[in-house]
Each structure stands twice: as C-alpha cells, then as structure tokens.
Amino acid sequence: MAATVELLNVMAQAAKTNVTHIGLVNGSGVEVSTSRLAVTWGDPNNGRINMVGDLLFDVGAGATV
Secondary structure, eight states: OOOOHHHHHHHHHHHHHHOOEEOOBOTTSOBOBSSOEEOOBOOOBTTBOOBSSOOOOOBOTTOOO
C-alpha cells in the first residue's frame, strides 16, 4: 500500500522542522564542504518540500562531490 499524500505531508513537515543545515559529502560519506549551510524550506505540498533559494558551498581543491 502506498503512503497517502497526507502522511507524506506530515513527514515532509517533520523534515522541514528538523533539517536546518546541509553539508556536502563525497562517495565515502566524508564531509567535503568547509561548513554546513542553513537551509530554508517551503511548505509541504503533495508530499514534497523544496528548498527556498540556492546554497553556495566552498569545497576544497581536488575534492569530488
């Protein structure tokens, strides 16, 4: 049974509340960005949320993201 849109919206709202910063990691899970950046989320809609705006990360030379 597939999850309902209502349930997905509840889960998206929980993510919006709890995921406040984003960093970049490589294929091994090692963080390669110089810092984590604060993220702003839109409101849940049809079980999804999107970031508001763009994030610009500083990544060290030679890092693969």
